[in-house]
Amino acid sequence: MQKSLETGAQLSKEDLIKLSDEAKNNATPSTFKIIWKEFKADKMALFSLIFLVAFIVFVIVGSMFINVSQMMQTNIMNYFAKPFTSNFLLGADAGGRPILEQLIVGSRNSILIALGLTVISSAFGICYGLISGYFGRVTDLSMQRVYDFMMIIPSFMIIIEIVNIIPNYNAITLTLLLSLFYWMGTQRLIRSQVLAESQKDYVSASKTSGSSNLKIIFKQIMPNISSLIIVDTTISFAENIGVETGLSYLGFGLPVGTPSLGTLIANANDADNITIYWWTWLPATIEIILLCLAISYIGAALRRATNSTQRRSTD
Amino acid sequence: MKNKELLKVNNLRVHYPVRGGFWNRIVDNVKAVDGVSITIHQGDTYGLIGESGSGKSTTGKAIVGLEDATKGNIYYQGMDITKKSTRRKLKYNREVQMIFQDPQLSLNPEKRIADIIAEPLRNFEKLSKEEEKIRVIQLLDIVGLGPEALYKYPHQFSGGQRQRIGVARAVATHPKLIVADEPVSALDLSVQAQVLNFMKKIQEKFNISYLFISHDLGVVRHMCNHIAIMNRGRLVEVGTKDDIYNHPMHIYTKRLLAAIPETNVNQRKAHHENRLAVEKMYQDHKSEYYDEKGEALPLQKISETHFAAIPKSRVNLLKSGSGEVSD
Ligand SMILES: Nc1ncnc2c1ncn2[C@@H]1O[C@H](COP(=O)(O)OP(=O)(O)OP(=O)(O)O)[C@@H](O)[C@H]1O
Ligand SMILES: [Mg+2]
Numbered sequence: 123m124q125k126s127l128e129t130g131a132q133l134s135k136e137d138l139i140k141l142s143d144e145a146k147n148n149a150t151p152s153t154f155k156i157i158w159k160e161f162k163a164d165k166m167a168l169f170s171l172i173f174l175v176a177f178i179v180f181v182i183v184g185s186m187f188i189n190v191s192q193m194m195q196t197n198i199m200n201y202f203a204k205p206f207t208s209n210f211l212l213g214a215d216a217g218g219r220p221i222l223e224q225l226i227v228g229s230r231n232s233i234l235i236a237l238g239l240t241v242i243s244s245a246f247g248i249c250y251g252l253i254s255g256y257f258g259r260v261t262d263l264s265m266q267r268v269y270d271f272m273m274i275i276p277s278f279m280i281i282i283e284i285v286n287i288i289p290n291y292n293a294i295t296l297t298l299l300l301s302l303f304y305w306m307g308t309q310r311l312i313r314s315q316v317l318a319e320s321q322k323d324y325v326s327a328s329k330t331s332g333s334s335n336l337k338i339i340f341k342q343i344m345p346n347i348s349s350l351i352i353v354d355t356t357i358s359f360a361e362n363i364g365v366e367t368g369l370s371y372l373g374f375g376l377p378v379g380t381p382s383l384g385t386l387i388a389n390a391n392d393a394d395n396i397t398i399y400w401w402t403w404l405p406a407t408i409e410i411i412l413l414c415l416a417i418s419y420i421g422a423a424l425r426r427a428t429n430s431t432q433r434r435s436t437d
Numbered sequence: 438m439k440n441k442e443l444l445k446v447n448n449l450r451v452h453y454p455v456r457g458g459f460w461n462r463i464v465d466n467v468k469a470v471d472g473v474s475i476t477i478h479q480g481d482t483y484g485l486i487g488e489s490g491s492g493k494s495t496t497g498k499a500i501v502g503l504e505d506a507t508k509g510n511i512y513y514q515g516m517d518i519t520k521k522s523t524r525r526k527l528k529y530n531r532e533v534q535m536i537f538q539d540p541q542l543s544l545n546p547e548k549r550i551a552d553i554i555a556e557p558l559r560n561f562e563k564l565s566k567e568e569e570k571i572r573v574i575q576l577l578d579i580v581g582l583g584p585e586a587l588y589k590y591p592h593q594f595s596g597g598q599r600q601r602i603g604v605a606r607a608v609a610t611h612p613k614l615i616v617a618d619e620p621v622s623a624l625d626l627s628v629q630a631q632v633l634n635f636m637k638k639i640q641e642k643f644n645i646s647y648l649f650i651s652h653d654l655g656v657v658r659h660m661c662n663h664i665a666i667m668n669r670g671r672l673v674e675v676g677t678k679d680d681i682y683n684h685p686m687h688i689y690t691k692r693l694l695a696a697i698p699e700t701n702v703n704q705r706k707a708h709h710e711n712r713l714a715v716e717k718m719y720q721d722h723k724s725e726y727y728d729e730k731g732e733a734l735p736l737q738k739i740s741e742t743h744f745a746a747i748p749k750s751r752v753n754l755l756k757s758g759s760g761e762v763s764d
Contacts (some may be wrong), residue, residue, distance in 0.1 A: 323543035327606070330501050330530045332560030345547035 153348065153428070160427035167423035170416035177413070181229040193223045194379050205401040213401040215389060225405055228381035231293060232370075233413075235382075236362040238297040239304060243362075244355045247305035251312025252339050256320050262313075269306055277303035282374045293376060300365060304358075311354055315347050349428025356424055360417040367410065383410055440478040442515075443646050444500065444533075444614055449473045449509035451495050469495040471670035471732070472509070475648075477614065477663075482640070482647040484657040486693065487667035493650045494538070496667070497616040500648065501535045513614075531561040534607040536636075538619040540599035544591040550577075550602055551587040557609045576605040579642070580635050597628035601635055608639055616648045621656065633660060655697040658682065666690050671733040673726075676743040686745035688719050688726055 161168045196217040205213035205221070212221040254265040284299060285291065291299075319325065320343065328338045344351075363383075369375035370384025386406035389395050395402050451470040454463040470492045477483045487493050498504040500511060502524050510519045513533065518524050534557070537543035544553055554573045558564055564572065574584045580601035591599055600620060607615050617636065621629040637660070639645060651657050657664065664681045666674040666689060674687040685691045695715040699708035725748050727733060736744040737752045 323537040323539060324545040326498070326503050327535070327537060327543050327603075328545075328556065329503060330535050331557040331606070332528070332530050333556060342545055342548070346545070348547075 157424060157427040160423050164419075164423045164426075167419045170419040174413070174416045174420065177229075178233055181226050181233065184226045185230040188223050188227055190227055190381075191379075193227070194219055194381070212405055213399075215399075215402045221386070221401060221405060224381040224386060225383075225409070228383050228386055228406065229409065231376060231380060232363060232366055232383040235293055235297050235300075235366045235376075236359060238294075239300050239362045239365065240355060240359045242297065242301040243305040244308050244351075244358055246301065247308030248312050248344075248351060250305065251309040252316055252344065254309070255313040255316025256335070256339050256343065258317070258320070266313075269309060272303070272306050278369075281369065282372070285369075285374045291377065293380070296366070296376065300362075300369075304362065304365065308354055308358060311350065312347065315350055316343060319343050319346055349425075352428060353421060353425045356417060356421040360414050360421070363410065363413060440480050442476060443479045443481070443513070444475075444477040444648075445512040446473060446475040446496075446500065447510045447512065449496065449499060449511065450507045451492070451499050451504055452507045468670045470499065473667070473670075473672055475665060475672075475675075477646055477648060479613070479646055480640075480644060481663055482649055482661045484661035484664040485648060485650045485667055486652065486654055486657060486664060488652055488693075491667045492670040493652075493667055494618050497535065497618045497648060497650050501533055501616050502529060503535075528561055530612075531557070531610045532612050533614045533616070534610070534612040536600075536603050536607045536615060536617040536620045539623045540591075540596060540603050541623070543603055544599055546591055549588050549590060553591070553602065554606045554609055557606065561610050572609070576609055577602075579608070579639060580605045595628075596624050597631055600624060600628075600632050604632070604635060604639065608643060608645070611643055612645065614646045614648065616650070618650045619652065620649075622651065622653070629656070636660075653697070654682075654693050666693065668733055669731070671746070672736060672744075673733045673746040674744065675736065676739075676745075680740070680743040684743070686739060686743070686747050686751075688722055690745075691715050692719050 161171060194217075196219070197214075207213075209220075212225065214220050215224075250265065250269075254262045281299060281303060285296075288295070325338060325342060328342050333342070366375055366382065367384040367387065370382040371388045372384075373388070375384050376382050383406045387403055387410070389399075390403035390407070449470055450468070450472055452466040452468050455465040455467060456462065457464040473492075473496055475483065475485075475496075485493050485496060495504055499506050502518075502521065505521070506519050510517055512518070513527075513529065516523070516527065518527065518529050524530070551570070551573055554576055555569050558569055558572060570587075573587065577584060577586055582598065582601060582605075586594070586602075591602070594602065600623075604620070620636065621632050624632060633656075636647070640647065647660070649657060649660050654664075658678070662678055664676060664678060665672050666681070666687065668689050674681065674685065674690045676684075681690060682694070685694055692715055695712045699705055726746070734746040734748060736746050737749065738744055739752070739755065
C-alpha cells in the first residue's frame with residue numbers, strides 16, 4: 123500500500139489534468155451526440171424536428187401579436203368570409219372570427235397544454251414506476267393496486283364531470299387535472315424495466331458501496347432506462363395533443379372563448395361546414411396530422427439512436 | 438499462531454417465502470440457507486464450495502448485508518451486525534465488501550470507470566475531488582490498468598479487465614473482508630489465473646481476508662486455506678485444505694473432488710474410472726448421509742479442524758481406530 127501511495131503522490135496536478143483530458147478524448151460519445159448523428163442520417167426525422175421546433179416557436183411568437191378577446195368577438199359582417207382574401211387568409215367562421223388567427227392561438231394553447239401535460243404526467247409516471255419497481259414487495263403491491271384502480275375508472279368521463287363541476291378553470295388547471303389521469307401507461311412501462319434492472323448486480327454493488335436508495339434509483343438505474351424514457355415521452359407528447367384536442371372537440375376542454383385545435387375541428391360537426399365552409403375545420407385537421415406525423419418520425423429516430431442494433435448512422 | 442477472529446456466522450438461515458393461492462399468502466419457504474456457521478480469521482481465505490443452487494451466493498449476500506437473515510446471527514469483530522441499522526451505523530460495508538460473479542452485470546454500463554470505482558469512496562470517505570482521482574488512479578494501477586481507463590465505459594473493456602475493475606472497487610475503502618462470489622467463473626480459463634493473481638497480490642498488500650465462493654474445488658485449491666462444503670443450504674463438511682483434499686469424509690465432497698477436471702492426458706482414463714466409481718458409491722450410500730427429508734445431517738467433529746455431516750455410526754467407527762473409512 124505504501125508504495126502505491128507514493129507513486130500516486132508523485133502525480134502532479136498538471137499530470138492529473140493532462141491524463142484526465144486524454145482519457146476524456148478517448149471516451150465514448152455521449153447519448154446526445156449519438157442522437158444528433160442519427161438525426162443527421164435520417165433526413166425525414168431531421169426535417170420533422172426542424173418543422174416541429176419552428177412551428178412551435180412560430181405559434182408562440184405569433185400569438186403574442188394577436189389580441190385574443192378582440193379576435194374572438196363576433197362580427198356578423200364577416201360571416202363565413204371566404205379564404206385567401208387580404209383580411210382573411212384562411213377565411214372566417216360563422217361568428218366572423220378569422221380562422222388563421224384562431225389557428226395560431228389555438229395551436230399555441232393546445233401545444234402548450236400537451237407539453238405541460240407531458241412534462242407533469244411523465245415525470246410523475248417515471249418516479250412512480252421507478253419507486254414501485256425498485257422497492258418491490260409490499261410497496262410495489264400497493265402501488266400497483268392504485269394503478270389498477272386508476273385504470274378501471276373511466277377517466278374521460280370523470281374529467282368531463284370535474285370540468286362541469288369546477289366553476290372557473292383555465293389552461294393551467296386543465297393541464298393539472300389531465301395530468302392526474304395520464305401517467306399510468308408511463309409508470310407501467312418504466313416499472314417493468316426497473317424490475318429487471320433492480321435485479322442486476324450493479325445495483326447490489328451500489329448498495330454495498332453505501333449509496334442510498336434514492337441515489338441508486340435516480341443516479342444508477344435511471345440512466346440505464348433513459349432511452350426508454352426519451353422514446354416514451356416523445357410518444358406521450360403526440361398522444362397528449364390528442365387528449366386536450368379531443369376534450370375541446372367535445373366541448374369540455376378550454377373555456378368558451380379560448381380557441382384550441384379541438385374547437386376548430388369541432389366546426390366540422392355542422393353538415394354545412396363540412397361541405398361548403400371547409401376552411402373552418404380543414405386547416406386544423408391537417409395541422410394535427412402533420413404534427414403527429416412529425417413527432418412519430420422523431421420518435422422513430424430516437425428509438426433507433428437509443429438502440430445500438432438499429433442505428434442508421436454509420437459508426 | 439492463531440489469527441484474530443474477524444467474522445463469525447452463527448446458525449444463519451435465509452428463507453425465501455413462496456407465495457401462492459388466492460390471497461397471495463406464504464405457502465412455503467425456499468430454504469436457501471439453512472443453519473450455516475462459519476468463522477473467518479484475519480488473513481484467511483475461506484472457501485465456500487457447492488453446486489449451483491446450494492445457497493452459496495445467498496450466504497455471501499447475507500454476510501455483506503444484501504440479504505436479511507431469517508434467523509441466526511452474524512458477528513463482525515465481536516459485534517452483532519445482523520440488523521441493518523447497526524450495519525449502517527458502523528459503516529460496515531466500508532470494511533466488508535463484495536466482488537460479484539459476472540462483471541458484465543456488476544458494473545453499471547452507463548457509468549464511467551472513474552465514477553464506478555469512486556462510488557464507495559464518495560459514500561464512506563470524505564475526499565476532495567483531486568484526492569479521489571489520485572486514489573482511483575492508484576487503485577487502477579494496483580489491478581494493472583492505466584489512467585486512460587478513467588473516462589471509459591465498462592463495455593470498452595474485456596471480461597478480465599472488467600473483473601479487475603470490480604476488484605478495484607471492492608478494495609477502494611481498504612476493507613478487511615471481501616466476499617468474492619465466483620469471481621472468475623464467468624471468465625475465460627486463461628484470464629482466470631490472471632484475476633486470481635491480482636486478488637492474491639492485493640491480499641498480501643492490504644492483509645485482506647476473503648470468503649471465496651466457488652462451485653469448483655479445482656479453482657479453490659490454490660487460493661484457500663479453509664474450506665466449507667455446502668449442499669442444499671447446509672454445510673456438509675468443514676476443514677482445512679488438507680482435511681478436505683486429502684481426507685474427505687462426506688460423499689458429496691468426494692463427488693466434488695472427483696469432478697475436478699484432470700489435465701494430465703495420460704491419466705484421463707484412470708480419472709474417468711475413478712469418477713464413475715465415486716458416482717456409484719454416491720448413489721448407493723446417498724440415503725445414509727441425508728435424512729428422510731433429504732436434508733444433510735448435523736456436523737460431527739472429526740478432529741480439531743475437521744467437521745463432517747456423516748452418520749454417527751461412522752464417527753464411532755473412526756474413533757475405534759480403524760482410520761480411513763473404506764466404502
Ligand atoms: N430472491 C429469491 N427468491 C426466492 N428464491 C431464491 C432467491 N434467491 C435465491 N433463491 C433460491 O435459493 C437457492 C440458493 O440460491 P443461491 O443463489 O444462493 O445459489 P448458489 O449456490 O449461489 O448457486 P450458483 O452457483 O448457481 O450461483 C436457490 O434454490 C434459489 O432458487
Ligand atoms: Mg451464486
